[in-house]
Amino acid sequence: LTAATVLQILIPLVIILLAFAAFAGERESGTLRQVLSVGASRPQLAVGKILGVSLALGLILVPAAILGAAALSLSSETASFAANLSRFALLVAVYLVYFAIFLTVSLFVSAVAPSSRFALIVLLAFWSVNLILPRVAADAGKAFYPTPSALEFRAAVARDMREGIDGHNPYDARGEELKQKLLRQYNVKTIEELPVNFEGVALQESEEYGNLVYERRYGDLWTAYENQNRLHTLAGIFAPLAAVRAVSMSLAGSDWQHHRHFAESAEQYRRMLVKRMNDEVTYNSHSRDYEKNVRGRELYEQIPDFRYQPPAPAFAVGSQILAFGLLGAWLAAGFFALGWALKKMSVEAKDF
């Protein structure tokens, strides 16, 4: 039960319950005719309804937002505070849009529904579609862009290492090739005569080959994940929840793109570290002296600590353009539909 569940699932339900009877209920009790007959225009009525529901929601949401901002200012360091604050402001704006979508859709349905009961049922159905459709999208994503299980993935990586990528360049052949290349390069006959430590070169070489294998395998896997995620976002065409979830996770820095960003910078750091160690073996020792001169603590102290630089808010926005677009389209469609329904809205209740 996170803040996201409340904001994404429960608040829309509250909006629906507050707004489903806005027009349909007034029509049934006959007050709609009265209100319109005293000179209130239909758009005025709609604005009033929107303000009324917003006020009721604001009573809960405004204090919550202030608390959120306070928690943010207490928890973040000064360096990242500006970035975090802009992320928070964007998040607030996105949720306002999301609520506005539900509000306009609810008012639209209430205006065109033959009865308030019908309006409520249609709106509850719409709300549950928001819960169901993302699951369908997740499974469709798994079907269209299949990902290997951990077992298969490990087996594939091991195979690539053993037999070479695409089975062209097996492990033993790679070692032999490297040896011949080094012997030629330094113009000597045995590895003992090499000015560098062959172990170190071989380690680095195998490391780099491993990097290639992992880059390829993880690249495939992550591309599949990203395709799956895009399909989920596309479910936002019918379910705004999917779009707002993508945007919200991205702004909170807890989505896949942010994880990938972190994983890649950690990997860069690891590669740097491994290369430094292997180079130490290669250039500070020889194949015959069992790494005698290799430095220990002194070397480690030269290596900088890993410092993660989180991406700027623009990164979050940029990676979720599609979801932002969908939310904007929903909002526009909601207002457009509401305007259309206001014109068409009948004042007289029909027997249903």
Next chain:
Amino acid sequence: VARGGIFRARLGVKKDERRGKGFLEFQMQKPARSKGANDCGFGIADCGFDFRQTTNPKSEIQNRKAHLLRACFRNKCRSPHDSRGRVRQQTTTLLRAGALVNKNRPYCVRASAFFNRFIFKMFLKIFKHELRRLWRDYTAGIAALLIFAAALAAAYNGAHAFRAQAAAQANILAEENESFEKMKRDAQAIEAGEKKAPPFGNPLKASSLKLFYPRTAALPPSGFAFASVGQTDVYPSFYKVSGRHREAFVGTQEMENPLNLLIGRFDLAFVVVYLLPLFIFAVSYNLLAGERESGTLRLLLAQGVKVRSLLFGKLAARAVVLLAPLFLAAVLATAFFGGADVWLKFALFAAAVVLYAAFWFGIAALVNLYGSASATNAAALAAIWIALVLIVPTLVHLTATAARPVPSRLELIAASRDAQVRARRPVELLENYYAKHPERRPAGKDLRVYDFPFYYAAIQREIDRQIAPEVERYDRALEAQQDFVQTAGVLSPALLAQEIFNDLAGTGFNRYQAFYRQTLEFYNAHVEFYEAKSFSDTPLQSADYDRMPRFAFREETTGELAARRLAIFAAHDFNRRRRFSNLA
């Protein structure tokens, strides 16, 4: 006239030729003071005698009638109306009348409210009319079609996921088997002298095999797995067991897109647990409220229809409309996607679905009986659904992580790293080992001479020994947390149903934990087999290949599963004991 009120019982006689039994029909009429159309009640008492055995049925009936009447009035039967002139619950009065007669007469008069023939007939009539009505306004058709399609798609989806898993497992096991067979052939060839033993990875040397020959312990998806994907995305369905220490395979994790884990899967369990209640609410939020709002409820009740038979008739019609297509889809799915011995599981699944649906129909009936408007009912039902399906399960999981925390995996990894550092004294470890197993000590072996396979194995076993308490602590904590979740599951029918479906599908924590425990056993056997050979430095023979331990998952029978599930409702400790005894 009985004391304290007006009571008139008009006794009619009904013949039932098929059963040949007599019935006495009561009608209680409203007192002059009371208002309202439905203040009268019907009842039927089964006199329990057989017309065919009496010579003069008519006089016999007259006789019984008189008895019954006398019994009713003589025994100070309470007025069917209370002091304000409202009718007491008719059934209570009828039951009391029946009991009075019963006490005084040799023959039996039954006036059971529920199985009363008159009420049952009325129930059937309402049921039939309701079905017709639902059919006419397309509600039934649309709901039935939707739930049928959803259930079938979900089952297909689940089956698809597990087909891929089973295929991948089979592939990898076949690959492994192939390399095993090759090694066995090599061993035979070397024994026959056709081939020279390689210096590295000699198939007749246990010490090298143990290191370089990992075996896969795989958990095959159960025959009923398609019903619920459950925890498949989280727990590994395989472990690669080798001569390395335990932590090397204990830490195995499944790989999955985190977004998919967040959202969950679209499987049969989801359709039942999440969607079925929504469908139930959609068709029954206005059971009585709808009739009341259109004014027909008053008319119906004025004709002597009981609220109870009306409600049950309507509910039964809706249950048939929703459950029949659901079960049709489930039967089709089980026939197409199910494995062996799947029908008993299906029966348990069906029973769980019926109970779960009954709970939600009950909630719908309860909300309807409160007598609010149908829009209010719909909102109330949505709120109850959110509370029981979304909020309570989340709260249970949050409480479980707070009250029964599981130590971080990182701690376990750190412990195994520390152990690795501490264990780097192979000579001492080997000395200790041979002190315990003197019969295995190879003659004339100098332990101080570096021998990689020996040293490596000794170090791995020492790491195992050192991290064993950590691993055990972790496993116990995980099991305690799951126990907590299962016990707290009674707070939400959704949680309970999901657990049951996971168990039946073999995708819940219990089966994965059993798999894990069995893998540990297998690991011990695996290590022991090679250790006995390698530390004593006895050469392997090709025949030994057939004696090597292999992993095969021992499945819990469906009976054991059902018993374990039922035990959750019994004492908590019993449940715990039972589960561990199953695993051991």
